[in-house]
Amino acid sequence: MRWALIGLALSFLTLFLFVPLISVFYEALKKGIDVYVAAITDPDAVSAIQLTLTAAAIAVPLNLIFGIAAAWAIAKFEFRGKNLLITLIDLPFSVSPVVSGLIYVLIFGLQGWLGPWLAEQDIKIIFAVPGIVLATIFVTVPFIARELIPLMQAQGTEEEEAAVVLGANGWQTFFHVTLPNVRWGLLYGVILCNARAMGEFGAVSVVSGHIRGSTNTLPLHVEILYNEYNFAAAFAVASLLALLALVTLALKTVVESKNKGNKEYTDEYTGT
Amino acid sequence: MHTFKQHSVLPGFNLALGFTLLYLSLIVLIPLSAAFIRTASLTWAEFWDVVTTPRVLASYRLTFGASFAAALVNAVFGLLVAWVLVRYRFPGKKLVDALVDLPFALPTAVAGIALTALYAGNGWIGQFFEPLGIKIAFTPLGVFVALTFIGLPFVVRTVQPVLEDIEAELEEAAATLGANRLQTFSRIIFPTLFPALITGFALAFARAIGEYGSVIFIAGNMPMISEITPLLIITKLEQYDYTGATALAVVMLIISFVMLLIINLLQWWSRRRRASA
16 A cells, blocks of 8 residues: 555656656757757857846845845734735735736836837837846745745744844844844745746746847747757756756755754745 | 734834835736726726637636646645655655655746657657557647646645644544544545645646646647637737737736635635644
């Protein structure tokens, strides 16, 4: 019975998880290492890597500041409408990526609210880098806040209150008392946020305009190569993203083992 | 409590909440409201016509049908995987546990092309189905495969902590009182797990409905047959039919909000059940 259940579970995971993962690297290297290296050092691929890194470098710090502010307000104070606020923070998780991109087109696109004014000022947001950054920020808004809120709630307010009573100001309290307590959860949120920021496809696809070498992120570059039937190159670029996913999972495992002591925290995590 | 906020000696509330609300409004709430405001320019009849054309209705059927089937498969196998991970020891267990989250971490476009290559007629997995006359890639079945992949971690990760918390004493007591293993599972374990299982199912279903990246590669995207609703939004956008695209987006947003509400209620129920257990 026991081994039958293990066998069945592992067969399912093999079919839907392990084989797809392995196939990415297999297809990437099938035509040899030269083709692989050529695909990821192609100028268009390099510019896609740069844009992906740029978008993540803007989106992750902004959402980090947001996550800390939101978690401080929600976890350390009691106020009305708190549950509604938590639901609103979660909202981007439940919106389809395509819709996330579309709403920015409705505001900044040529036919959008600010479109005509932006055109006069010669500012391009949609089909340009700012649109990609905005869409990336939108889809990654909840990640860090969601990790920090349950963690900071579980830790209560006594330590911070003691610090304030002893004469520390707000920033000192945060940096010397709160931050050390939540550092692993914070790191975990940053890792997840970064993975999603670099991997987002649907939302970015709507606002990007797919201009090679200029508004193409790594996932969009994968799509272009694939649609050109350049499968080896598509999988080569995809393998970079798969490696990023594996590094993310490895870091997650490390952070979780650091957090083992905090049961309430791991219980809260449902993985959305 | 008559005041908005309870008194606290801690500083920074106004700054933190003010920044949170400003950021959320600028990035999330105002842009989302744009979709509703744009659609308000349509009359109700016009809106209804746009969101119920035969092609759109076919896309709803596929999106919801495939999402439901995928979430159902994930409920069954997710429960099984969670059970195996919590109750049994086997070599490589830690690695398997870590890899369950792969669909969260792997960009959807990568999942899409990998699954397409595997389940195509000449792919590693598709070649076994081809002789049986079953085509997976470029059919609605392919959509189901992609959505199963995307939703895989949800049930595992909601059921796992509840299963870890079930006390061995409870099962031992049941066994002592003469229950066999099937009775213990169906009378003791399953009722305790049920709220978490349903929550995981709802999360997987909600995620699948909006999914785009992994599906478009494997679906084949034939109108009326294998075209999902999010793709239809893109198609309308590419034809500069902004109003049509937005009307469909509003339908999807309303569905997302309803799902979010249901999931919140389920999580609340699940927590209460665990607190009283």
